[in-house]
Amino acid sequence: MTALFTDDAYLSTCEAVVTGITPDGAIRCDQTCFYATSGGQPGDTGFFERANGDRIAIATTVTGDSKADILHVPAEDQPVPEIGEKLVLHIDWERxxxxxxxxxxxxxxxxxxxxxxxxxxxxxxxxxxxxxxxxxxxxxxxxxxxxxxxxxxxxxxxxxxxxxxxxxxxxxxxxxxxxxxxxxxxxxxxxxxxxxxxxxxxxxxxxxxxxxxxxxxxxxxxxxxxxxxxxxxxxxxxxxx
Structure with missing residues (x-):
């Protein structure tokens, strides 16, 4: 996974492809502008936009097995994207x-x-x-x-x-x-x-x-x-x- 925020902290949106869903429902993508909780800084919140305009609200972002494994945790009762689905990721920029x-x-x-x-x-x-x-x-x-x-x-x-x-x-x-x-x-x-x-x-x-x-x-x-x-x-x- 490419952590785009590492080189550009001002990138508030990006396109990404879903690469995996954890048993707990967290979403992995091939790249992300969402910062994951680390070093005392909380993870980003925001939403994923699907091709039909529907949104998947993201409650927090955390790391998995390593710092490079970034997991986007949806809020409750959100739709589950398909593996390979293309999304547009939007962080809560003001926050x-x-x-x-x-x-x-x-x-x-x-x-x-x-x-x-x-x-x-x-x-x-x-x-x-x-x-x-x-x-x-x-x-x-x-x-x-x-x-x-x-x-x-x-x-x-x-x-x-x-x-x-x-x-x-x-x-x-x-x-x-x-x-x-x-x-x-x-x-x-x-x-x-x-x-x-x-x-x-x-x-x-x-x-x-x-x-x-x-x-x-x-x-x-x-x-x-x-x-x-x-x-x-x-x-x-x-x-x-």
Whole structure:
């Protein structure tokens, strides 16, 4: 299966051919623009359009036996397509774009707070990033530094490196507990800033193409989760006055 979102996060629709149906009713296609749940980012929702105009509502997208095995999970009581049937896939673009903006904001937070990441979860309105850090930090200061990176409108792009290159640059991996999947021989980096001057880290998620597209964000709360763990909650909109 070809994961089209890997190279073009702005692709909201594509044509595809059904290649399989799982016993649970999930749909496999030869290619897809639907992102599957991974790395703290939820899978895409949307619908499949059949040749006669009927729709198959997709409730979520997940992975199967491997990251390359993308399964589109229909909502309840949806029609089942035929193997070999041609469909037009439509993601819920408004939801996806909010997730792209938020996921990119999480990357910026890891720049402002350069500590090992112990957990993360991206959502449409309120996301969290957990850091291995003991000191306290002012949320207004973090918000201002985040918004400065947004206002500076740095480019966001991807590039590929070999697993050997990643091994030679272990600091690219910011997660304390999770390592990027291996075995393909190469890794996808999400880079921010000209020549990756702001950030560069392995990530398979979807992101906007420039930081200004994130819009207003702020740190809503910083929670203490253990002696050396701090949870930062990112929210859309300007910080409350």
């Amino acid at each position: 996806r774009h909010r997730l792209m903006r938020m996921h990119t904001a999480c990357h910026l937070l890891s720049v402002v707070c350069p500590h090992p990441i112990t957990g993360a979860s991206v959502s449409e309105t309120d996301s969290r990033v957990d850091f291995d850090m003991a000191e306290t930090i002012d949320k207004a200061e973090v918000t201002e530094r985040l918004m400065q990176l947004v206002r500076d409108n740095h480019p966001v792009f991807t590039r590929w490196i070999s697993e050997a290159e990643l091994d030679a640059n272990p600091d690219l991996v910011k997660s304390k507990n999770v390592r990027p999947p291996r075995g393909l021989g190469h890794m996808r980096l999400v880079c921010i800033g000209a020549d990756s001057a702001i950030d560069s880290q392995p990530c398979g998620g979807t992101h906007v193409s420039e930081t200004a597209e994130i819009g207003d964000i702020h740190i809503g709360k910083i929670e203490k989760k253990g002696r050396e763990n701090r949870r930062f909650r990112i929210r859309f909109g300007p910080a409350p006055s």
